[in-house]
Amino acid sequence: MLIQAKGISVAIGGRTVLNDENVRCSPGNMTALVGPSGCGKTTLLHTLGLLLPVNEGQILIDGKDVTNYSTKARRKFWRDHAAFVLQDYGIMDEESVAFNVTMKSSILGRRMKGNQERLSQVLEQTGLPGREDELAGHLSGGEKQRLALARAIYKDASVLFVDEPTASLDATNRGKVIDLFADFAARGSTVIVSTHDSEMISACDAKHEVGLKNSTYHTGMREKAGIGGAI
């Protein structure tokens, strides 16, 4: 899905956080939202994910203006097309790792209704192999972050909204997570990442400097032949 912001302004608590922001996040690409602390990366990510309203401008999905989508329509977008890995991770501490990934319960030891094979695969990919039955509340901060990534990957959504995905990870897991997102984009999803991590940024196809005009560039290790400069 193509996700675009056109001339959006967002004010929070009476203060303008985003002003006339323009960005285009294409399917099959991983787009980094970058800039100094407080420039509005998280705010832009939330706005593109229809979690926050805009004061001016438009949000478009595949060219359709969704700026004034009803709550019901936004919920449908989140349920059917989007996955989020946000800063609070959204982990349910009282539930198992398996439930947090698949959102399907196991009843008194019966087999899970979710896809077991896929569950094992994503836990392996996110460095949590064999941890299905553990209580999520017992995981460390970095493990919870990887659990949130596992959930997003399990869902196989068309659009992935990710806030600082490598913040609590060690070098090995960081490399793994970056590769996972790159694979996700390579399979055709739209991946939008707010990040300060230079390794993550250089793995992205496009980089958007939040708060600066005309500042989306194709970039990085995955740069495709023939694409370069501002878009």
Ligand SMILES: Nc1ncnc2c1ncn2[C@@H]1O[C@H](COP(=O)(O)OP(=O)(O)OP(=O)(O)O)[C@@H](O)[C@H]1O
């Ligand atoms: N709920 C809120 N209430 C008040 N101000 C807010 C709120 N959310 C964000 N802001 C303000 O909006 C500005 C941008 O915040 P945002 O979190 O989008 O920045 P960021 O670029 O993601 O920062 P960082 O890199 O530090 O995570 C900040 O000055 C912040 O204080």
